[in-house]
Amino acid sequence: MTDIKIADLRKQYKKGGLVDHELPENPVELFRKWFEEAVESEVIEPNAMALATVTGAETPNVRMVLMKGLTDHSISFYTNYESQKAKDLNAYPVAACTIWWAELERQVRISGKVEKLTAAESDDYFRSRPRESQIGAWASNQSRPVANRKELEDNFKEIEEKYDGEEIPRPEDWGGFKIIFETIEFWQGRPGRLHDRILYQQTAGKWNQQRIAP
Known part of the structure; x- marks a missing residue:
């Protein structure tokens, strides 16, 4: 087996750039534009993001979720409100996330306070999910130990039979x-590692923009 020299792995970025005078005052406009371009470019899971939370022991915790x-x-x-991420967010209602679109050589980092969505908002989204995903939400006690794969499959089958022909709440x-x-x-990403980084920070309801060194 050939040894992989990790330190030698590198890529030259050259697909685009951010021009200061073209940047919008509101970063959400640019985020929407980039997200639409990621979808149109058929990026794999364009809404996937690494979500970072703080545990009750005040240590970082990160995992992939879908926006x-x-x-x-x-x-x-x-998510399941009994999951580790939910417990983290209940203890420390702040989070940061990173979205990486490798095909476009782009990354977006977001941070802020966290709030639960309303029950009505969660109901609306749950009804839009595929039936198998709805069953999975019942069958899996997320983040809790399970004896084996069969236990999960048995739970799934039990819920499937329970709501056969019925709407799943x-x-x-x-x-x-x-x-x-x-x-x-x-x-x-830009050539020579002189990447563009534009940071927007919200203060008193107003967005402040700053270019920062890569």
Whole structure:
């Protein structure tokens, strides 16, 4: 087996750039534009993001989740409210996330305070999910130990049979969170590692923009 020299792995970025005078005052406009371009470019899982939280022991915790909502003020995702991420967010209602679109050589970092979505918002999204995903929300006690794979499959089959021919209700311990925008940073790869980094920070309801060194 050939040894891989990790330190020698590198890529020359040259697909685009961020021009100062073309940047919008509101970063959400640019985020929407970049997200649409990621979808149009058929990026794999364009809404996938690494979500970082703080545990009760005040240590960092990160995992991949899917962004499922975008407004002018926040992004949202869904989870089991008994999961580790939900416990983290209940203890420390702040979060940061990173979205990486490798095909476009782009990254977006977002941070802010976190709030639960309303029950009505969670109900609406749950009803839009594929039936198998709805069953999975009931069958999996997320982040808790299971004896084996069969236990999960048996739970799934039990729920499937229970609601055969019926609408599946949203579990009370399943729903959404939203990250309210406080900072949004855009990263565009450039040649020679002189990447573009544009940081937007919100103060007193106003966005302040700053280019920072890569």
